[in-house]
Every structure is written in structure tokens, then in C-alpha cells.
Amino acid sequence: xxxxxxxxxxxxxSPDSTTIALSNSVAxxxxxxxxxxxxxxxxxxxxxxxxxxxxxxAVTGTLGGKVGVAPRIFLKKLVGDVLDRVDQFEAFxxxxxxxxxxxxxxxxxxxxxxSAGLTADDVELDLDDGS
Numbered sequence: 001x002x003x004x005x006x007x008x009x010x011x012x013x014s015p016d017s018t019t020i021a022l023s024n025s026v027a028x029x030x031x032x033x034x035x036x037x038x039x040x041x042x043x044x045x046x047x048x049x050x051x052x053x054x055x056x057x058a059v060t061g062t063l064g065g066k067v068g069v070a071p072r073i074f075l076k077k078l079v080g081d082v083l084d085r086v087d088q089f090e091a092f093x094x095x096x097x098x099x100x101x102x103x104x105x106x107x108x109x110x111x112x113x114x115s116a117g118l119t120a121d122d123v124e125l126d127l128d129d130g131s
Contacts, residue, residue: 039086039087039090042086042087042090043083043086043087046086046092046093046094046095047078047082047083047086047094051082051094051095052078054095055074055077055078055082055094055100056070056074058100059073059074059077059100059102060074062100062102062115063102063111063114063115064114064115064116066114069108069110069111069114072108072111073102073106073107073111076106077100077102081098082094082098085097085098102115
């Protein structure tokens, strides 16, 4: 992955830390732009590691702090909303001109439940056997 490495999970590693490491590695790959592209320096300058971390925290917060369900939305927002605009519009500064919004229609059922703060304990089961 362009020289990035994902740390080996330790005996007590949180599953969330692996998800975060993988998302950051994928985000760095997504922001890789060959120097031959006119916007390469602008993309690397505007969408640096600090911005990627800020966006990841914002997306995770939108999804109820559930890191495990955030990668799909994070990458969608990074690539579709941020990178494309930085590439297309010279004056676009994501720190100033981009406001993260996540609509319910963009979310899977799992992501909707996470954003609502629902857990398995919140699901009511009908255990009536019908007799």
C-alpha cells in the first residue's frame, strides 16, 4: 500500500484500532496523486494526514462513535466530496468550504442503527411461539 503498513494486531488490540489503521492507510492511498497531475501538490497540501484524521473523527461521531461502521461513509465523503472538489476547484479549501453532512438515505441499516445509538439490547424480539 504505497509503503504504508498496517500494524500487526497485538494480543489486546481493540478491533476498532485495526479498523482505524486500515481506514487511514486506505485514505492515504486514495489521496496519492501522481506528480504529473496539475492538482497533485494542492491535493497533498489540502488533504494531509491532519485533515484525514479530522474527517475520520467527524464521520465516526456522526455514526454514534461506532468506528467499525464508519469506513464506507468516510471513504465516500473523502473521495466523492473532498478529493474531487480539491482536484476540480483551485480555490476549494476543505477546512473552510466543506461541511460534513450524512443523510439517512446514504446509510445502510447497520449504519443507521449506529447513528441512532442502537445496540443489540435495543432490539425487541417477539418470542411468542404463536400457541
